[in-house]
Amino acid sequence: MGNLKANMTMSLDGFVAGPNQSASDPLGVGGEQLHSWLLSLKAFRESHGEEGGEVNTSTPFAEEILGNVGATIMGRNMFGGGPGPWDQAWRGYWGENPPYHHPVFVLTRHSRAPLEMEGGTTFHFVTDGIEWALEHARTAAGAKDISIGGGASAVQQYLAAGLVDELVISLVPILLGAGARLFENLGEPPPPLRQVEAVEAPGVTHLRYVRGS
Amino acid sequence: MGNLKANMTMSLDGFVAGPNQSASDPLGVGGEQLHSWLLSLKAFRESHGEEGGEVNTSTPFAEEILGNVGATIMGRNMFGGGPGPWDQAWRGYWGENPPYHHPVFVLTRHSRAPLEMEGGTTFHFVTDGIEWALEHARTAAGAKDISIGGGASAVQQYLAAGLVDELVISLVPILLGAGARLFENLGEPPPPLRQVEAVEAPGVTHLRYVRGS
Numbered sequence: 001m002g003n004l005k006a007n008m009t010m011s012l013d014g015f016v017a018g019p020n021q022s023a024s025d026p027l028g029v030g031g032e033q034l035h036s037w038l039l040s041l042k043a044f045r046e047s048h049g050e051e052g053g054e055v056n057t058s059t060p061f062a063e064e065i066l067g068n069v070g071a072t073i074m075g076r077n078m079f080g081g082g083p084g085p086w087d088q089a090w091r092g093y094w095g096e097n098p099p100y101h102h103p104v105f106v107l108t109r110h111s112r113a114p115l116e117m118e119g120g121t122t123f124h125f126v127t128d129g130i131e132w133a134l135e136h137a138r139t140a141a142g143a144k145d146i147s148i149g150g151g152a153s154a155v156q157q158y159l160a161a162g163l164v165d166e167l168v169i170s171l172v173p174i175l176l177g178a179g180a181r182l183f184e185n186l187g188e189p190p191p192p193l194r195q196v197e198a199v200e201a202p203g204v205t206h207l208r209y210v211r212g213s
Numbered sequence: 214m215g216n217l218k219a220n221m222t223m224s225l226d227g228f229v230a231g232p233n234q235s236a237s238d239p240l241g242v243g244g245e246q247l248h249s250w251l252l253s254l255k256a257f258r259e260s261h262g263e264e265g266g267e268v269n270t271s272t273p274f275a276e277e278i279l280g281n282v283g284a285t286i287m288g289r290n291m292f293g294g295g296p297g298p299w300d301q302a303w304r305g306y307w308g309e310n311p312p313y314h315h316p317v318f319v320l321t322r323h324s325r326a327p328l329e330m331e332g333g334t335t336f337h338f339v340t341d342g343i344e345w346a347l348e349h350a351r352t353a354a355g356a357k358d359i360s361i362g363g364g365a366s367a368v369q370q371y372l373a374a375g376l377v378d379e380l381v382i383s384l385v386p387i388l389l390g391a392g393a394r395l396f397e398n399l400g401e402p403p404p405p406l407r408q409v410e411a412v413e414a415p416g417v418t419h420l421r422y423v424r425g426s
Contacts, residue, residue, distance in 0.1 A: 013396030183226035198413035
């Protein structure tokens with residue numbers, strides 16, 4: 001059985017997106033700076049059909065984000081769109097060929113039929129809570145890992161429930177000042193985490209934590 | 214001329230002290246967990262006249278905190294005590310032989326004569342702002358570095374003013390949930406930082422940043 005894991009890029013002041021997130025600006029003000037470590041890599045560019053790019057100590061972390069994942073869980077905002085019933089014509093942020101290439105389970109309060117995209121990605125809309133979304137994702141993933149794709153709220157709910165096996169924080173030295181904070185709403189007591197790895201890379205440090213103290 | 218630096222231990226959720234800080238509990242609820250990486254070290258124990266302790270990849274960071282510092286700047290809460298005029302009999306948190314062994318400049322709104330302690334520590338009370346405290350500390354430190362001893366507010370004021378040359382964050386995998394946040398009140402735009410080092414150690418990762426992007 002695969003692990004439930006989350007790989008999140010976070011600013012030094014704790015934000016995974018900047019302020020004023022919207023449908024047209026899902027990373028918020030300044031948030032695009034967060035992922036420059038990833039976007040510059042050959043591993044990332046290749047996965048998006050582009051040439052060139054860097055190979056450095058971040059490469060294994062990019063490959064981990066991009067590989068051995070059999071299913072992804074994400075919050076509704078990460079799929080795209082605000083609250084309320086679905087516009088059935090809306091196909092999300094990710095274009096016709098989303099970069100997942102596996103089943104994606106979207107946490108939502110409103111039912112919707114599955115949405116099959118190109119390249120192996122099908123969005124399933126789960127209305128019966130995070131535990132059921134995880135069950136569905138586990139079945140779909142088989143022996144592979146399940147990734148929580150974000151946003152902050154989805155990761156928080158799984159962390160608070162003690163369901164996250166592994167958390168990789170890619171910490172970048174920028175200060176966003178405001179936005180979506182990763183580490184809040186984690187319950188009392190918050191889940192214990194154990195540091196298992198820290199890797200320095202150009203402009204980012206990758207910190208791996210597992211459940212437990 | 215020495216550098217102005219701050220070495221702060223921070224929880225993964227961004228706090229340098231837990232909630233409900235008070236004169237009798239300056240680190241707040243759970244805050245004592247922050248510094249266990251440091252307190253277990255031989256380098257720290259020796260500096261406090263104690264035997265035993267560990268030697269590991271954290272040791273150079275402990276030695277850096279404890280050495281080559283010619284003067285320390287701290288906020289009033291870090292010296293000890295609440296707002297308002299001084300009780301002249303109050304000699305602070307640090308005992309008769311504080312662990313500094315050099316001049317310490319306390320940021321305060323209320324004047325007070327210098328307080329000479331045992332072992333080379335003299336507390337000077339500076340009422341004319343952070344820039345003047347830094348000037349006094351530079352003069353006292355000579356060629357050595359000046360350390361901002363905390364708390365969060367003192368570090369924030371120097372960061373916001375662009376005066377911090379080097380910031381070392383010792384990041385520990387605990388979640389305090391609330392308390393004194395380090396990275397806030399940093400102005401707009403916040404000061405640019407550049408990552409220069411990240412070192413994995415048992416139960417902590419040491420992250421070194423310098424001013425500039």
